Amino acid sequence: CLLELYGVCGFAGHRDWEIPNVKKLQSIVDYSEFNPAIDPLFPGETAASFYWSATTVAFDFGVAWGVDFVNGGVDDGGKNFDRRARAVRAGSD
DSSP states (O other), X not given: OGGGGGTOOSXXXXXXXXXXXXXXXXXXXXXXXXXXXXXXXXXXXXXXXXXXXXXXXXXXXXXXEEEETTTTEEEEEETTSOOEEOOEETTOO
16 A cells, blocks of 8 residues: 555545445345435444445346445446445454
């Protein structure tokens, strides 16, 4: 990391962040919640919005799966759209 010289590499003391696959991203949805549909005990702020996953749609490499945290729905979308992303620690299940 080039920024390590300045002591700012990583986030929250860790450098193993990644964009989760769609299954892992959906695992933080709480379907009893709405707008956002996320477990209230899950740390960090989550907007009631669509978040990308790292899972590409098998039949179209220009499309990826994501989770809409308004209601917890899973959907796909063109990778050319500006959407949010939520990083998780690598290896966290």
